[in-house]
Amino acid sequence: xxxxxxxxxxxxxxxxxxxxxxxxxxxxxxxxxxxxxxxxxxxxxxxxxxxxxxxxxxxxxxxxxxxxxxxxxxxxxxxxxxxxxxxxxxxxxxxxxxxxxxxxxxxxxxxxxxxxxxxxxxxxxxxxxxxxxxxxxxxxxxxxxxxxxxxxxxxxxxxxxxxxxxxxxxxxxxxxxxxxxxxxxxxxxxxxxxxxxxxxxxxxxxxxxxxxxxxxxxxxxxxxxxxxxxxxxxxxxxxxxxxxxxxxxxxxxxxxx
Amino acid sequence: xxxxxxxxxxxxxxxxxxxxxxxxxxxxxxxxxxxxxxxxxxxxxxxxxxxxxxxxxxxxxxxxxxxxxxxxxxxxxxxxxxxxxxxxxxxxxxxxxxxxxxxxxxxxxxxxxxxxxxxxxxxxxxxxxxxxxxxxxxxxxxxxxxxxxxxxxxxxxxxxxxxxxxxxxxxxxxxxxxxxxxxxxxxxxxxxxxxxxxxxxxxxxxxxxxxxxxxxxxxxxxxxxxxxxxxxxxxxxxxxxxxxxxxxxxxxxxxxxxxxxxxxxxxxxxxxxxxxxxxxxxxxxxxxxxx
Numbered sequence: 001x002x003x004x005x006x007x008x009x010x011x012x013x014x015x016x017x018x019x020x021x022x023x024x025x026x027x028x029x030x031x032x033x034x035x036x037x038x039x040x041x042x043x044x045x046x047x048x049x050x051x052x053x054x055x056x057x058x059x060x061x062x063x064x065x066x067x068x069x070x071x072x073x074x075x076x077x078x079x080x081x082x083x084x085x086x087x088x089x090x091x092x093x094x095x096x097x098x099x100x101x102x103x104x105x106x107x108x109x110x111x112x113x114x115x116x117x118x119x120x121x122x123x124x125x126x127x128x129x130x131x132x133x134x135x136x137x138x139x140x141x142x143x144x145x146x147x148x149x150x151x152x153x154x155x156x157x158x159x160x161x162x163x164x165x166x167x168x169x170x171x172x173x174x175x176x177x178x179x180x181x182x183x184x185x186x187x188x189x190x191x192x193x194x195x196x197x198x199x200x201x202x203x204x205x206x207x208x209x210x211x212x213x214x215x216x217x218x219x220x221x222x223x224x225x226x227x228x229x230x231x232x233x234x235x236x237x238x239x240x241x242x243x244x245x246x247x248x249x250x251x252x253x254x255x256x257x
Numbered sequence: 258x259x260x261x262x263x264x265x266x267x268x269x270x271x272x273x274x275x276x277x278x279x280x281x282x283x284x285x286x287x288x289x290x291x292x293x294x295x296x297x298x299x300x301x302x303x304x305x306x307x308x309x310x311x312x313x314x315x316x317x318x319x320x321x322x323x324x325x326x327x328x329x330x331x332x333x334x335x336x337x338x339x340x341x342x343x344x345x346x347x348x349x350x351x352x353x354x355x356x357x358x359x360x361x362x363x364x365x366x367x368x369x370x371x372x373x374x375x376x377x378x379x380x381x382x383x384x385x386x387x388x389x390x391x392x393x394x395x396x397x398x399x400x401x402x403x404x405x406x407x408x409x410x411x412x413x414x415x416x417x418x419x420x421x422x423x424x425x426x427x428x429x430x431x432x433x434x435x436x437x438x439x440x441x442x443x444x445x446x447x448x449x450x451x452x453x454x455x456x457x458x459x460x461x462x463x464x465x466x467x468x469x470x471x472x473x474x475x476x477x478x479x480x481x482x483x484x485x486x487x488x489x490x491x492x493x494x495x496x497x498x499x500x501x502x503x504x505x506x507x508x509x510x511x512x513x514x515x516x517x518x519x520x521x522x523x524x525x526x527x528x529x530x531x532x533x534x535x536x537x538x539x540x541x542x543x544x545x546x547x548x
Contacts, residue, residue, distance in 0.1 A: 228275070229316070235302065240299060
């Protein structure tokens with residue numbers, strides 16, 4: 001898939017949560033390039049004195065009709081805090097699309113479970129949209145600490161059935177995603193997950209025990225994003241692999257988890 | 258070379274990774290990733306830490322070995338529309354020489370860059386590059402095995418880089434390139450932990466540029482062979498500063514991560530500078546500092 005360096009224009013910025021910023025962008029000169037769910041972009045950070053590199057952020061949503069690309073960014077450090085300061089009309093320089101996406105269903109009847117936690121839910125929305133356009137209806141299982149940490153549920157509900165766990169029980173079932181009753185009630189053909197590492201490891205354990213295919217999206221610290229620097233490697237059964245070009249999505253059978 | 262701009266080893270993959278961003282025919286050359294005689298897994302993750310105006314890495318020469326390079330990578334890159342050079346590393350002088358001899362057989366590789374300055378491997382690497390005797394031993398061994406252009410990449414982690422450069426010149430090097438990364442360290446204060454898997458790493462990026470520029474200036478005045486300058490070059494102006502300090506060519510490294518198209522932009526920017534100052538050739542500005 002051809003990669004681009006694009007100056008995209010910010011069309012809308014919102015803060016759906018104190019720690020998250022949702023940025024909607026467009027290309028004012030041309031249609032946005034094709035990109036698939038699970039891929040990411042490298043965002044240039046301007047104006048941060050302590051950071052240096054681009055920030056890898058997953059494709060949250062892309063719509064060719066509106067020519068819009070969305071990023072949902074969790075503000076964790078100086079780099080992402082600069083992203084959160086963007087305003088309508090600003091320009092964001094992005095290198096995209098990078099990496100390999102989630103495995104798409106082979107047919108309409110394939111039952112896919114998309115498990116997300118925290119900002120890891122971001123790429124699952126685009127996956128839901130993509131599947132919906134294929135005539136599939138995925139099941140989303142979303143975990144959060146508390147009801148206030150759950151974002152964009154209305155959007156996820158548009159594309160699939162949504163199940164929720166919260167650690168404090170304020171919404172959905174109390175506990176962790178791997179404890180949700182939907183896992184006992186329904187049988188899935190494949191699980192794709194993105195979120196905190198402990199959550200993905202728990203999902204991977206569940207998938208292995210239940211003999212369900214499973215893939216996870218990793219977010220190792222990255223420099224180049226294009227497979228040149230070999231900084232973001234993951235130790236796999238086949239040696240060190242680059243998360244940026246061999247991933248970020250990996251079949252759990254490849255990983256030493 | 259069509260111009261003095263090259264891309265530094267370990268920052269540009271094998272060139273093909275950047276073909277969507279750069280017209281490779283517009284850069285003078287690319288130096289592909291460090292290659293060793295035997296495959297190397299490199300160091301464990303985490304291998305990178307960001308710093309103000311730079312980054313530390315401790316990749317540790319991960320590569321699949323020279324046989325894999327010759328059989329699988331070379332066919333893919335031999336017809337790229339630019340000069341393709343290979344960075345060669347090793348843990349003994351014999352290793353270096355054997356690896357270089359294998360690459361000498363590859364018709365479309367006109368030169369190698371000998372890495373005697375990698376700070377991230379326990380054996381060999383920088384150990385050879387920090388004494389004139391060590392550097393000389395490796396360069397002599399490779400010189401006997403390698404008849405084409407031999408560039409030696411120098412470490413800045415030394416007391417006198419000019420002593421090393423002169424030793425390398427006497428041992429038969431055709432050119433030197435400098436600087437490799439500066440050894441550094443990063444710590445996470447909150448977690449009270451080292452940020453790199455092996456504790457230390459090599460610092461690169463704009464943070465090292467003044468150090469690199471000083472060393473290029475000193476070495477260019479100490480040796481008669483061409484000097485290739487690198488270290489934090491992120492713009493045409495940076496590149497021109499290195500040429501004025503005495504470098505005959507430059508390499509762009511870490512800046513490729515921030516702007517994958519930077520190498521081509523620097524080449525264009527150098528030409529604009531030459532036009533603006535009425536110079537007819539890059540040669541006119543090499544070492545052309547005024548009093």
